[in-house]
Amino acid sequence: MREWALTKLKREWTERIRTVLLDLAREKGLLLDEVGLVAQRPPSSQFGDVAFPLFGFAKVFRTAPQKIAEEVVARLLPEGAVRKIEGAGGYVNLFLDREAFALSVLSDIAHAGPGYGAGTLHQDKRIMVEFSCPNTNKPLHLGHMRNNILGESVSRILASQGADVLKVNLINDRGIHICKSMLAYKKFGEGKTPEEVGKKPDHFVGDFYVKFNEWAKTDSTAEEQARRMLRAWEDGDAEVRALWEKMNRWAIEGIEQTYRRTGISFDKIYYESDTYLLGRDLVLKGLEDGVFYQEEDGSVWVDLSEIGLDKKVLLRSDGTSLYLTQDLGTAVARYQDWAFDLLIYVVASEQNYHFRVLFYVLEKLGFSWAKNLYHLSYGMVNLPEGKMKSREGTVVDADDLLDRLVEMAREEIREKGRVDEVEDIDRTAEAIALGALHYFLLQVSPNKDMIFNPKESLSLTGNTGPYLQYMGARICSMERKADPSLGVPVEEVPTAELVDDASWELIVLLSQFPEVVESAAREYNPSLVIGFLYELGKTFSSFYHDNPIITHPNKDTARARLALARGIRQVLENGFRLVNIPFLEKM
Numbered sequence: 001m002r003e004w005a006l007t008k009l010k011r012e013w014t015e016r017i018r019t020v021l022l023d024l025a026r027e028k029g030l031l032l033d034e035v036g037l038v039a040q041r042p043p044s045s046q047f048g049d050v051a052f053p054l055f056g057f058a059k060v061f062r063t064a065p066q067k068i069a070e071e072v073v074a075r076l077l078p079e080g081a082v083r084k085i086e087g088a089g090g091y092v093n094l095f096l097d098r099e100a101f102a103l104s105v106l107s108d109i110a111h112a113g114p115g116y117g118a119g120t121l122h123q124d125k126r127i128m129v130e131f132s133c134p135n136t137n138k139p140l141h142l143g144h145m146r147n148n149i150l151g152e153s154v155s156r157i158l159a160s161q162g163a164d165v166l167k168v169n170l171i172n173d174r175g176i177h178i179c180k181s182m183l184a185y186k187k188f189g190e191g192k193t194p195e196e197v198g199k200k201p202d203h204f205v206g207d208f209y210v211k212f213n214e215w216a217k218t219d220s221t222a223e224e225q226a227r228r229m230l231r232a233w234e235d236g237d238a239e240v241r242a243l244w245e246k247m248n249r250w251a252i253e254g255i256e257q258t259y260r261r262t263g264i265s266f267d268k269i270y271y272e273s274d275t276y277l278l279g280r281d282l283v284l285k286g287l288e289d290g291v292f293y294q295e296e297d298g299s300v301w302v303d304l305s306e307i308g309l310d311k312k313v314l315l316r317s318d319g320t321s322l323y324l325t326q327d328l329g330t331a332v333a334r335y336q337d338w339a340f341d342l343l344i345y346v347v348a349s350e351q352n353y354h355f356r357v358l359f360y361v362l363e364k365l366g367f368s369w370a371k372n373l374y375h376l377s378y379g380m381v382n383l384p385e386g387k388m389k390s391r392e393g394t395v396v397d398a399d400d401l402l403d404r405l406v407e408m409a410r411e412e413i414r415e416k417g418r419v420d421e422v423e424d425i426d427r428t429a430e431a432i433a434l435g436a437l438h439y440f441l442l443q444v445s446p447n448k449d450m451i452f453n454p455k456e457s458l459s460l461t462g463n464t465g466p467y468l469q470y471m472g473a474r475i476c477s478m479e480r481k482a483d484p485s486l487g488v489p490v491e492e493v494p495t496a497e498l499v500d501d502a503s504w505e506l507i508v509l510l511s512q513f514p515e516v517v518e519s520a521a522r523e524y525n526p527s528l529v530i531g532f533l534y535e536l537g538k539t540f541s542s543f544y545h546d547n548p549i550i551t552h553p554n555k556d557t558a559r560a561r562l563a564l565a566r567g568i569r570q571v572l573e574n575g576f577r578l579v580n581i582p583f584l585e586k587m
């Protein structure tokens with residue numbers, strides 16, 4: 001793969017400076033084995049464009065860092081995209097040749113196109129990412145939207161760093177919750193189907209779950225009936241199984257519609273009805289090996305005092321299955337299916353305890369890969385109105401929310417009189433709604449709780465998805481309008497026209513994109529990509545406000561600025577893809 005301009009520059013100069021430091025040390029008879037040199041971005045352009053702090057070397061050299069910087073600089077000559085080298089305040093500062101560097105950055109982008117920003121951080125690593133994991137008794141809610149976009153985006157970011165990513169889902173299609181929907185359907189459903197009543201199938205199933213809870217308030221036998229149904233299911237009762245299959249099919253079909261609508265997909269789907277009995281043998285084996293202990297009633301426990309926790313039951317005395325035990329078995333099965341180097345579980349912070357215990361127990365059982373399990377824990381998401389509650393049926397439904405966002409976006413397009421400009425208003429409103437939702441949900445670091453504000457998320461002027469989508473569309477419109485004579489092959493772009501401070505700021509930002517993606521991949525944190533895209537959009541917006549681009553009277557200036565705008569459009573597109581925000585050519 002191509003080495004991007006900034007990466008290459010930093011690598012080459014780190015190498016050069018390291019060699020000089022080693023020479024200096026040798027000449028002075030000093031021992032210098034660990035040379036930690038890290039390139040930084042100086043706080044102000046008066047200190048150049050790339051800086052190497054030398055404070056860490058003061059001890060070995062027994063000299064002030066500034067003195068070392070001067071000695072290093074005396075032995076270096078400007079070369080390539082570096083036009084000046086200075087030692088100041090204990091740093092070696094590199095000043096770039098703006099014209100040359102701009103050309104390399106723009107050529108990187110033009111040549112790599114959609115591949116610009118890719119890296120090798122996770123080259124050939126097999127990474128399984130588990131996310132979404134809905135229950136089949138009700139449709140997706142706002143919390144799933146945060147989960148889904150995190151899982152999808154992290155997967156894309158990891159793949160862009162060379163990882164072989166397997167996106168997996170674990171659908172909870174079994175248990176008392178689905179029996180409740182089934183029971184209510186039997187009592188109140190009159191054998192109808194979602195098509196007959198014109199409802200999205202997962203909503204159809206979810207409505208019966210709500211009905212069950214209403215009914216259970218008036219009939220004290222309801223809960224017992226549901227438990228009886230679950231036992232019948234476990235005994236393989238043909239009628240119960242048939243109803244179960246039918247209702248699950250509806251629920252899953254509806255949930256998959258929402259996945260398709262939001263651009264989410266999976267490579268493999270696990271079902272809890274297949275996995276819920278896994279893990280039992282593991283626990284029994286652990287008991288045999290003395291890793292766990294048994295109580296008098298026959299239940300099996302793990303002692304968690306080593307990790308500062310109490311104890312936890314792994315097998316109940318009545319033999320019924322447990323969430324944790326299932327997850328033990330599922331993890332082992334997954335490793336057998338696809339030996340991963342890393343398995344990331346995208347699950348809400350409510351389950352922090354569960355995953356701590358899960359990982360600990362797997363380690364205790366002696367699985368060497370247990371250290372490669374990671375819980376990507378994310379915080380709560382609410383609407384400004386207040387908390388989400390599911391039992392009363394007042395949860396923030398994902399489809400309703402999407403519909404509402406789409407309606408608001410459509411309204412906005414009409415109000416702004418842009419119906420003709422956008423051509424397909426339905427498609428555009430849908431894309432804006434997704435851009436608004438995904439951007440807003442990813443903007444906050446995963447571990448933090450957040451409030452999703454629909455109105456704010458759609459704003460065209462703030463730090464939002466639609467604002468950036470609009471910026472992208474404006475550049476596309478400019479590209480369409482530009483006189484053909486302004487489009488030149490990237491090698492011929494007169495980058496001498498891009499050396500002013502405002503253009504340079506944009507070039508520097510473009511050059512940093514690959515590093516940002518790499519950091520996001522290292523930290524499993526798409527908010528870094530979002531933050532970068534906003535910075536780029538905002539900086540371009542003020543540039544565009546102050547500087548004519550395709551209308552500039554000097555053809556060379558217009559050419560160079562158009563090439564710059566094109567580079568920005570490409571990086572916006574590439575960034576959008578990583579965070580699953582639709583790019584719009586017209587808006």
Ligand code: ARG
Nearest residue numbers: 133134135170172327345347
């Ligand atoms: N279905 C579960 C829930 O709704 C989440 C499952 C998370 N994944 C796992 N492997 N435990 O709470």
